[in-house]
Every structure is written in structure tokens, then in C-alpha cells.
Amino acid sequence: MAARIRLDLADYVIMVVLGVLGLVIVYPFVYVISVSISDPDAVLKGQILLFPKGANFTAYRQILRTPSIWVAYKNTIVYAALGTAVRVVLLLLTAYPLSRSKFPGRNGFMIFITFTMLFSGGLIPTYLVVHGIGLVDTIWAMIIPGAIGAYHVIIVRTFFQTTIPESLTESADLDGANDLQILTRIVMPLSTPIIAVMSLFIAVGIWNNFFQAIIYLRRNELYPLTVLLREIVILSSSLAFQSIGRESLIAAPPKSVQSATLIVSVIPILCAYPFVQRYFVRGIMIGAIKG
């Protein structure tokens, strides 16, 4: 291979196109950051294009002083931490037996699970089941419904099938280990990549969950960040309130406060993103190879 590669015109054009695309993708975030630290008058007059006008942190002070945002933040963290732990364990416990050929009925079980990707009972019957079990308006309403995704099961099962050969588990079996011991002592240590990836997938999913919160939760103190965000940023006009069948009683918060709330909510993702990104890409490769 040549040590020096000459870049031709096409190379430059491609880099420029991609660069512009990158800027376009990033721009909305930059814009909102600028609005959040700008002078509220300038915001109202629509003077903010890219850079802030007049550094002003009152919006942040205002939003950070509202107790409800801290409650919502706490809820989101609890749901994400607890939910990820529970869901990942469930996922592993479900996928592992399906990956061992000696598991009786494994093909039938596989079809049983995959079928749920093609057909479902629908929103109303699912809600009634969750309600019937008594999960509505509890923490568990954010964790149990949607706990295992058929697609995730396929991914993890594929991982087990390709990375943990039958010969390994069989020889452990012959050595007298039971399946539980095999899982915990042999398989788990070898599965760190998939555990990391799926934990990330699942954690992000719970963190960003919004719809599940509005259908299953009732009390304000249980609502996660996304619901509060919606109240402040989306439902900021009487029109929007009509779409959920309520009247708006309070005036919309100023744009700078809305922007500040958005940024405050995005910061954790921003910080976690570099780490998340590395594992994510690896994980998709694992999952994509099977397809």
C-alpha cells in the first residue's frame, strides 16, 4: 500500500460535505445553549442566531432553584440505575438457555419470543394488564413493562452462541458444575462486552423514556425528567395544552428558561457520550454481523 495517498478533488468535496453535515447536526444544540445564556430581551426580539448576546445565567439559576427538577432528576437516575440492573439480568437469564442446544424446546421458545416482534395486543390491552397487576403509579411501572425486548434477546443469544462454545459449557458440565454455576462462573466473565453494550442500550432507553411515564404514572413525585421537560418546554402554549385536554393555567416560561432546562437535561448525556459511544459501536457490530 502506498505510504502517501494523494487527495483529489473528490476527497475534499466529500470532507466538506460531511463537515457541513456535522455542523448542521450540532447547530440546534449550540443555538439552544446560546439562547439559554442570552439576555432575555434579545431572545424575545429574535436576535440570537448562533452566538449568545449578553452572558446571563438567570435562566439557569431559576431552573436549578425549582425543586421539581431535582425530584425529576432523582427519579430518572433511580429508574435508569435500578431498571438497567433488573433488565440486564433478566435479559441474560433469558438469552443464555436459548443459546444452549441442550435446552429442550429452545426452538419453540425462540419462535414464541420472536413472534412478539410481529404482533402485539396493542396499547389498551397492555395497559389494562399492567393496571391489573397493580403496577400503575409505582416505580416498577417504569421498569417491568418493556423489560425484555425480543430483539435484544436475539442479539445476546447470538453473542452467547458465537462466543461461548458448547464444548466449553459441556466440559464444565462434565466436571460437575450445574448450569447456574456455569453461567455465573464461566459465561459471565467472558461476556463483559455484551453486558456493557446491552447495559448502555437499556440505560439510555430508560433514561429517555417518556411515553411509558405518561401512561403509567400519575403522581408528580414519580415523574422522570422527560415528563417535566415536556411540561416546561413543549406544553408552553395553550394550544399544546389542548392537545392533552387541559387548560393552561400558568404563563409559559420565558424562552431562555426553556432553553436552560433543555441544556440541563442534556448535560448528563453529553458527559456520558464519549464513553458510551465507544462501546456502542462495538456492540452494533456484534449485533449486525448476525443479520
Next chain:
Amino acid sequence: MKVASPNVVPSVSREKPGWFPKVLYANRYLFLMFLPGLAYFIIFHYIPMFGIFIAFKNYSPFLGVFKSPWVGLDKFRSFFESPYAWRVIRNTLLLNTYALVFRFPAPIMLALLLNEVRSDAYKRTIQTVTYFPYFVSTVIIAGLVMQLLSSTGVVNTVLKRLFDTSTIKFLEQPRLFRPIYISTTIWQGMGFGAIIYLAAIAGIDPNLYEAATIDGAGRWKRMWYVTIPGILPTTIILFLLNLGQLLNVGIELVLLLYNPLTYETADVIDTFVYRRGLAGVGGPVDMSLGAAVGLFKSLIGLLLIVTANKVARTVGETSLW
């Protein structure tokens, strides 16, 4: 075929293999492990399928599922005879068709372009930047859109300065809803969607590229004759999956961006079911109606994906099953 555990005596011929209790006991730990997951799928996926009966009754929470009166196809009839049916189905189909035309190719083109970048560092930077919106919650995305499109937002400001237009309330225009929605979903999902295609490209045999270069193929010819055929199977499968989801529009973004003024183009099946079947907006809560419409959607969806798969089987070599 099965390796016998040392503490189980192999059974003598008269018993049938398979569902015999000995097999259960021999693999008891695997079954126990699998049990919670199995219970989950039964409770939260299969039992709700029986809840479909609610679609044929006039469900009242006081009477419960079993005692609510049976009304047969009434709920279906009243839905299809109402003006909502056509609006909601049309919106769903149109939204997804536009998505197929505009959103589906975007990650592919991004992947193809990224693949051509010589500098690894630049490629990774662009990837990192474009993946980011995928990790952000729909609420934040919708919030960003609202800030951009608000009366004092940047879009209005720029339009005013360049073309001296009056303030446009973008999110109140029914005709603008679809473009806004599609653009937003492209912005959010394009980068992440490219990963799959990049993985597929990585799986293409490098010898094919060498052979093409030796035959004198330039960059674009190589793309046309090697890369694109190489990702064709992946593309077809993803396209099929999308087709099967033609009635599924992500409810979150629509719910957040729509309002009564844009129902005409924005209301999709899922938002209708939510609004009328669960939230009780614009009419009393009618769970049976919601169940009926939901059932209709699930059945058609199943039909769609089975058909899509059949088409793929007859036309080409790749299919879902």
C-alpha cells in the same frame, strides 16, 4: 446427542424423550433461569393479545373485561364510518411513505460517504457528531425543534431578514407538519442508522476492491460495483423491516409536536388510540375503541410484514425468514 449429567440416570426406552419430567429435572437450572423471562413474555405480550376481546365489547372499567357487554363489530364500524378513520390511516401511511423515500436513503448515503474518507480521525469525528442526537430523548429533540421554529426563533429571524416575511407559526401549519417531522427524524436517526451500513461495508471482501482497482475502476465505479452490491442484502432486509412497520409511526415525536391545529395531517393511528382510548382527550375515554383500532393496526401490520417477506423470497435471495 445430549451430554448426560453425571447425576442423572439415562432413562430406559419405554418413556418418550422430550417433555418427560426427567428432561425437565436434568435441565432444571436452565428452566429456572428462563422462567422469569418466559413469565414476562406471557404476561406482558401474550395475555394482552387476549385483551383483544375488549375490542368487541363496550368496555367499562366498572364491569371489567368479562362482564362488559358484547357489541361485536360495533366499535370497528363506528371507527371506520367516522371521519377519523381515513384521516388517521392516511396520515400514518403518508408519514411512513415519506420516511421511506427521504429518511431511508440518508444513513446509506452517509455510510457511503464516510467510507470514502481517507482520514480515520476525521471519519471518527464526523461519526461521533452525527450519532449524538440518537442518544438524546425525544422530548429534548422536540424541545429543540420548538425553540428553532418558535416565533422568536432562528428560522423566523432568518426568514424575516432575508425575505421580509411575517412571523410564521410553523408548528401550527398542517401542511408543514410532515416535512418538519421527517426532517427531525432524519436529523436524529441518520448517524446512528449509518452504523449498520458501515458494519456491512466492513464485511465486504477487500479482494473485490483490489480486483476492481486493477481493472481500472475509479472511486465512484468501485462504489457502484463493489460497495453498493455488498450492502444490498442488508439494505433489503432493513427495507423489508421498514415496510412491515408501515403502520407504526413513533408515537412520541408526533405526540410532542402535534396540536389540535395540525391533527389533520399529524394525527396517526397510535396517537388516536392514545388520545381516545387512554387519555380521553376530545371525547370520553373509550378503551374498546382504542383496542379495536389497535387490533386493526396489529393485524394489518402482521399482514404487511408477512407479505413483504414473501415478496422478498420470490424476488431475490434475501428475506427475513
